[in-house]
Amino acid sequence: MSVEATKATSLSSDTETLVVKDWKNPVIYAVLALVATLLIGLRAPQATISLGISDGVSWFSAEPLRINPQTYGWVASALMLALTLYSLVTAKAGKTLGKWVAPLFWLLFATGLLVWAVGSTASPSLSLVSLLNGAVLLSVPMIFGSMGGLLCERSGVVNIAIEGQLLLGAFSAVLVGSLTKSPWAGLVAAMVGGMLVSALLAVFAIKYLVDQVIVGVVVNVLVSGLTGFFFTRVLEPNASVLNSAPKLPAFAIPGLSEIPVLGPVLFNQNVLVYIMYIVVATIWFALNKTRWGLRTRAVGEHPKAADTLGVNVNRLRATNVLLAGAVAGMGGAFFTLVSVSSFNSDMTAGQGYIALAALIFGRWTPIGALSAALLFGFSLNLQFVLSILGTSVPTELLAMLPYLVTIFAVAGLVGRSRGPAAVGIPYVKE
Known part of the structure; x- marks a missing residue:
């Protein structure tokens, strides 16, 4: 037997015995x-x-x-x-x-x-429809936020600023909605507010190559401080004029809303929920079936190869980051145009970070992120339901429930997640 054959046999044997x-x-x-x-x-x-x-x-x-x-x-x-x-x-x-x-x-x-x-609980009776309906409704901002994060990260840009996008979206929605007495104008303003946050992220992360995680955290703190200041100084003293927006309408879809269990949950909702369905379906189709989606995935996985084929990497990244801000801003509108009609400081309560966890949990896919956000919405609704029913579980533990689920997801306890290969890495054209 030749030396090469002996080495190959030895290598094959070593490979077979190497079990992780x-x-x-x-x-x-x-x-x-x-x-x-x-x-x-x-x-x-x-x-x-x-x-x-x-x-x-x-x-x-x-x-x-x-x-x-x-x-x-x-x-x-x-x-x-x-x-x-x-x-x-x-x-x-x-x-x-x-x-x-x-x-x-x-x-x-x-x-x-x-x-x-x-x-x-003291009264162990529960409506499955009410439980699921509340879960869908509470998951709306997290779904919009995770879709915004998806557009950024599939392009190669880490979006820690989802919390800021939601918060400024909520602030812009209530301000413009109150002034115009139109919830639709408030929804558009929420999208613009999210895009403003995205513009900051794009300028510093893409143009000036600042660490994307640090930029996201700083932007969140900046938005929290600014909205808190304007709430205290402007909105609160003039609440009847500037902090009382009309709500977006809700309606049932004939026929579909009469399907047992799922009908009232999915098809008797606020209009923002129906917009959410359209947004998720559109992003899925665009990412998987269009040239834009192919290019987006390319700049997220191998930007140099995409550049070689004629794709302007940084321009596409900047465009997608702005688009992500508009999507996440609609999630912020939930807080002030659907849930309540007024703004409060830091009312998003960390849901932007949970949306980021949903994105990771969902393996950077639209359907996966949607499913994960629904899970987090279910856990968020569950604490309210159990509190009303009078469970013996401590209220402090119930308040921790959504965040415990988030930690489990991010820690990879449901399987390994691999993000886009170039995410978080600035691209400099040689």
């Missing part, structure tokens, strides 16, 4: 499955949960679903333990877990905790 074992998720699953067994299994509440499913539909009537927390708790715990054992065996063999494992495990864990929490 990832124990992170199996260990996490083991801990959470143990917690679930002790909590939702052994300490499941006695009361039966009543889950209404026929609200909001005139022609459909059904008895509420009855859920026994003890039965569901033990079934969920057993399935989580089985998934944990499967993940341990798979990790020991050096194989990759199937993509279905993480979603199924987290679904069981989340629904198990939900059943346990609702079952421990």
Whole structure:
């Protein structure tokens, strides 16, 4: 046997014996499955949960679903333990877990905790339609914010400034909406406000090559300070004139709104929710089916190659950052044209950062970011619902719930996420 063949055989043998074992998720699953067994299994509440499913539909009537927390708790715990054992065996063999494992495990864990929490309330009855409807509505600013972040980051620009875009969008919407008495003018002003924040981000990050993360944080602090100052000095003393915008209208879509459960949730909403559907669908189509989308993905992955093919990298990045600001600004309009009719200091309450987490959780795809934002909206709504029902869970823990979910997502506990290769790296044409 030749020397080359011997080396090739040795290299092949070494490659075959090199097995990378990832124990992170199996260990996490083991801990959470143990917690679930002790909590939702052994300490499941006695009361039966009543889950209404026929609200909001005139022609459909059904008895509420009855859920026994003890039965569901033990079934969920057993399935989580089985998934944990499967993940341990798979990790020991050096194989990759199937993509279905993480979603199924987290679904069981989340629904198990939900059943346990609702079952421990003073009145364990819940409307599924109301719960989902609130989740969709509260997720609107995060969905718009994550779409804005998607447009930036698929172009190669880190968008930490989503919080500032939402906040200035909310401020601009209430100011212009109050002056013109038109919620539509307020919505346009919100888009302009978001674009102003994006313009700052684009100038410093793209033109002057300042670190994009630092620019985003500074812009957020600047917008927070400016809107807080003008709220105290201008809006609050003249609240009836400058801080009382009319709300955007809401309406039901005939036919679709009569679909049981999903109809009232998806098709009996505020007009901003319908705009959100259009925005998400448009961004998905544009990114995947158009020349602009191909170029956007190219400058986010390999800007030098895109430049070689004639794409003006920095111009496209700047354009997409401005477009992202308009999209995120519409999310800011939710706070002052849908939720309430007035502005308060820092009323976005960190939802821009949660939107960024949704983008990461959703693996930088429109549908993934949408799904993640809906999950965060559900967790945000859940704390309000459980507080109203009078759960024994401490209110401080409920207030932490959306942010705990965010930390889990960003930490990669639902799988690895790989962003665009050139994101955060300024491009200088040679």
